[in-house]
Amino acid sequence: MNKIKKWRLLKEEDVSPSRWFPLYKHTVKLSSGKIIDDYYLSKVGDVSMIVAVTKNYEVVFVRQYKHGASEVLLELPAGRIKHGNTPEEEAVTELEEETGYIAKNVEPLGYMFAEPSKDTQKTYGFLVRDVDHRKMQKLDATEEIEVKLIPAKEIDDLILKGEFKATDAVAILKLAQLKAPDIFK
16 A cells, blocks of 8 residues: 655645746645645646657757756757647657658657656657658757767767766657667667
């Protein structure tokens, strides 16, 4: 029998400093009965991320500056899920906009929480094989993106060398490797 119980939300107050960073102050009741009246939670929004593999078994990555990290990072194509889009639709859209590659026959990999203690964000992962490069990038005003193709068999070495700094990208890559090991041999 599971003794751990969910907390009960008693009150939620929007204390967001801006539309870019939605922040909420919660009053919660723990399973022990104790009341916590200053638990802060972010609701930045869910993300879709895609592992796109070419016919030559190369994984499509993007290199771009991330202001929160203050670094140029190597990542998988990804983006916040826009209102009205499914996670899969957003993954396909982000792949096309950021890289010009077209996704067909998308396979879901699952989802995970980026920071489950302080944020509601889920990162959804998808896999697509045999992508074709057919379009130009359609970048947002804040995006400068370099597309980089890396042989799938080199991914583990790059993870070990610390080339990937975004934990969600590493986790989604590992899910892809476990669900489609034939790609990464």
